[in-house]
Amino acid sequence: MPHNHRPSGPRYGNRPTMKDVAARAGVGLKTVSRVVNGEPGVTPETEKRVQEAIEALGFRRNDSARVLRKGRTATVGLVLEDLADPFYGPLNRAVEEVARAHGALLINGSSAQDPDRERELALALCARRVDGLIVIPAGNDHRYLEPEMRAGVATVFVDRPAGGIDADVVLSDNYGGARGGVAHLVAGGHRRVGFIGDHPRIHTATERLRGYRAAMAEAGLAVAESWVSLGSTEPGRVAAAARSMLAGREPVTAVFAGNNRVTVTVVRVLASLQRPVALVGFDDFELADLLRPGVTVVAQDPAALGRVATDRLFQRLSGTNLPPTRIELPTRLVPRGSGELPPAD
Amino acid sequence: MPHNHRPSGPRYGNRPTMKDVAARAGVGLKTVSRVVNGEPGVTPETEKRVQEAIEALGFRRNDSARVLRKGRTATVGLVLEDLADPFYGPLNRAVEEVARAHGALLINGSSAQDPDRERELALALCARRVDGLIVIPAGNDHRYLEPEMRAGVATVFVDRPAGGIDADVVLSDNYGGARGGVAHLVAGGHRRVGFIGDHPRIHTATERLRGYRAAMAEAGLAVAESWVSLGSTEPGRVAAAARSMLAGREPVTAVFAGNNRVTVTVVRVLASLQRPVALVGFDDFELADLLRPGVTVVAQDPAALGRVATDRLFQRLSGTNLPPTRIELPTRLVPRGSGELPPAD
């Protein structure tokens, strides 16, 4: 004997379902489904009756149920560092636009640079069965995503490669960009150039440092270790590092800033100085051209990173079975004044 | 006779389900459910068997199915103007953090200031059955959301009130902020103050204009209509408007900029000028203090807007049945130099 059940769950507020629409229109469930989905094979007359019932009841298809049956959620997940960071705004928007072109919505969230939070968020997105996942890594070990990827979650990493697994990655030419930026300072006559960058566990930080060292070496310039400082991008830390390499017996005459947060802090420090110090920063930022002097930067294209990564994601979703690829986008040196200041020697 | 069906759908790649885990562990479906959800009433021994099966199969609960049965998706939808606009970054992040504290994920998207796209996106989110919706209006008519709200979608508007319906709204004191900013310029000796704002169909634009007019009137100053310009925030339009009111027989000696995009363009125009012109902008922005002169602004707190709105949303979701409320957050005048320049007369 079946139990004498009665519907009890919240039923999403108290929404009408296709069943309700069918009852009101006096048709079968499948006919409602046809009308709702614009499938052919319904008399104009029947369709009208169904449409009226839909209007009268305020029916809206529950995509959450649809998804369960169809097996694809038409949703893309994006894990980035911080939704509030202006660097990720254009990337975020680019991912949205490509997803939208494919009829997909975007669920995103911040890792806050915390590997555990990255993992937690990425796995929550997998539990929601996003079709694809775009991850800007906070951690260095992404083996936790292996089962998900094997189960069919298309995954593309952006800005930094995945750790411990082989996966698509889209990033900027960090090494080449930094090398070019430092070479630009050297070409301007600087022989003592400082480098202030992000924490060494972050891939982009070490790549840019590598570019710095390469440019110095190629110019036959020695690097005093007091000119190099990696660590948190917290303003206090960066300001102290800048002041330290600008003081002493062999002060730097130019600074290469490893990312936009560092650059901004260095600009503040330099503004408080007597002598002019040259500056080139990695990453462009709004108003860089309005400062005096304008800030010379090695610009990435964050929107392109997002666009290329999401294109790749949908390629994977459509069944392309290429080996994991590393796509590197070029950077661009934008001279605006600060990088063209001569050494104050 | 039942049809001889065979599972055929994509089954989310080829993921194991609770049924698979149950079979492997030799237990019932419900026992797996208990273990997965940490419910009591399972022998340590049984639990271990289930855990092993979970590991072996790489099982991850399908929250998408769970949601269908539970009736709540633990998802919040956010419709804003542009994910790439730095103004919305902190708001976006604040919404995320509050949602996260309630165990909910965030689906967001850009309206691109297009009312149709706002509607399309908001309704797509409703179809996904987000528990709540936060909308920064692009359009002026939100009656399309009435059935959804009646059906139980908690909805809070931010930055601008909803059109045509009665709903919660959280916004800044646009009128008071603008009035205070203009009064500040007047107190500095200015008698001819210009106003450049966003399109008049945008609520914040007209409110700020109202504040401007009030401050001028209170100072007994007449407003020449050539000093007022509302329209797109596209740089070309704004620059032309600025140049126009700075030329002529009765040029303004100060400009009040209606939002951050306008402010930035005005700064560029003023930088190309011979004489100093005072400027106060609505909205704070990064590096405003680093420009010369620093840019005086009427600052909103975008993160607070997001936080207060999302708190309200979850209050609604927990059953509070208060009438729709308008919550107005104060603004703050931040003097940095540009607003303290005396008239060049």
Added chain:
DNA sequence: CTGAAAGCGCTTACAG
């Protein structure tokens, strides 16, 4: 402590 049955709201695969 454990599990079989029914159901969440749709779509799929059929049959008429």
Added chain:
DNA sequence: CTGAAAGCGCTTACAG
């Protein structure tokens, strides 16, 4: 052109 049945992968409401 139309619709009844089964099923997507879970949870609910029971019974043992």
